[in-house]
Amino acid sequence: MAPLREKIGYGFGDMASSMFWKVFSYYLPFFYANVFGIGLIETGVLLLVTRIWDAVSDPMMGIVADRTKTRWGKYRPYLLWVAAPFSICGILLFTTPDWGSAAKLVWAYVTYILMMTVYTGINVPYGAMLGVMTDDSQEKTVFSSFRMFFAYGGSFIALFAWDPLCNLFRNSMGMSLQSSWQFAMIVIATCCFILFLLCFKMTREKLTTVSSASLGSDLKALVTNKPWWLLNGASLCFNLFNTVRGATVAFFFADIIGGEQHIVVFSLSILFYSGLFLGVGEVANMVGVALAVPITKKLGKKPTFILVDALLIIFSIVFFTCSPATNAGLLVMLLLQVVISVLTGVMSPLVWSMYADVSDYSELKYHSASTGLIFSSASMAQKFGGAIGGAAVMWLLHGYGYIERPEGAQTLDITQPDSAISCLWMLMTFIPAGVALLSMIIVWLYPLGTSEMNDIVAKLKVQREQPVDNPGNKFTEPV
Secondary structure (H helix, E strand, O other): OOOHHHHHHHHHHHHHHHHHHHHHHHHHHHHHHHHHOOOHHHHHHHHHHHHHHHHHHHHHHHHHHHOOOOOOOOOOHHHHHHHHHHHHHHHHHOOOOOOOHHHHHHHHHHHHHHHHHHHHHHHHHHHHOHHHHOOOHHHHHHHHHHHHHHHHHHHHHHHHHHHHHHHHHHHHOOOOHHHHHHHHHHHHHHHHHHHHHHHHHHOOOOOOOOOOOOHHHHHHHHHOOHHHHHHHHHHHHHHHHHHHHHHHHHHHHHHHHOOOOEEEEOOEEEEOOHHHHHHHHHHHHHHHHHHHHHHHHHHOHHHHHHHHHHHHHHHHHHHOOOOOOOHHHHHHHHHHHHHHHHHHHHHHHHHHHHHHHHHHHHHHHHOOOOHHHHHHHHHHHHHHHHHHHHHHHHHHHHHOOOOOOOOOOOOOOOOOOHHHHHHHHHHHOHHHHHHHHHHHHHHHOOOOOHHHHHHHHHHHHHHHHOOOOOOOOOOOOOO
């Protein structure tokens, strides 16, 4: 049983990653279109191209990490090596140079590609650490739950503080709109740097796995791994669900809720802004993470995944019935955000734990540990989901006539056409519901249930203690 200190330390790693990732996912599209000053179409292409490159680079990083040998282990040293570049690239990403449109677009591509490359360099090895910190399937879920609990805690801090930080630098310190976003990121980046160093200090790799096969064999094993393909599909849909809703929120609040809306709770008037909506969601995510272990113990991982998808479909559609013109409607929106976020919170550690199971399945079947390569696919699915979701939001808004703020504008106030408003509602409701339905269908076909994993773990313990060519450890493919 791993000590509590190590579980907390592991959580710090994704706390740092998630602080950046949520700001990128939820605010970067809005930043490019309304602060930085490039169009919706250009923003959509930028998000798609750069993240597709980033997703392709994930398996490369997984291969490199699998073959890394240091006194600190395979994966853990990358937390130390990449922490500073990670933070610096984040600051550059939210920097708006005083250049012409073409030069600014080049800057956006270069800084985004750099940021996503160093994100891969630290996040893929970090994720793969789960496969070598314990060999117990249920404890992997516990580690994964700590990871996601701290991830959502970091997301809450970043999202809840983002608007106040921007307003502090802009209103209290007299900075421009563009500079206020840059300095807000400097604060977040500093926190992330410290958290990664703490993660390195507080964790250890306990299992020694060997990637004994050739690179070609590892890749062949990967592409013939049915559970890997299915889990990738489900994970991509899950990330697409989160990205579509998340990337829409800043637009939804700017153009439907408005910047001065308040909700009244027990005679207390509270400003209802995007950071509050997203921040409350992150707290609810943390509740969901805490529920993940007891729920999966009782129901199993696969049934839990299917149940969560079904509930996400229902509550996403109910969100469409809310009225932003009444206090009751706004309160129901916030309540539904809480419920949906609890459900996605349950899902998050579940996905990472299932990737650890797929890694064990692969090691048993192919007699070679490719943990980093398999976990890189989880990051790849996350980024493909982000790429497709972010680009789709931009292109759909453009197609439905969304009016962008002019370059250099110092205000976000503008009136949108009815078609753009309708598109924003669909992006918050029926489109995510359709994605959740597709995810549910895919997971229904996933073959690694509780009994199958118990059998795999037992056989894998024997295999790790015996020569690779020992014939006494026969593997039976799960149906």
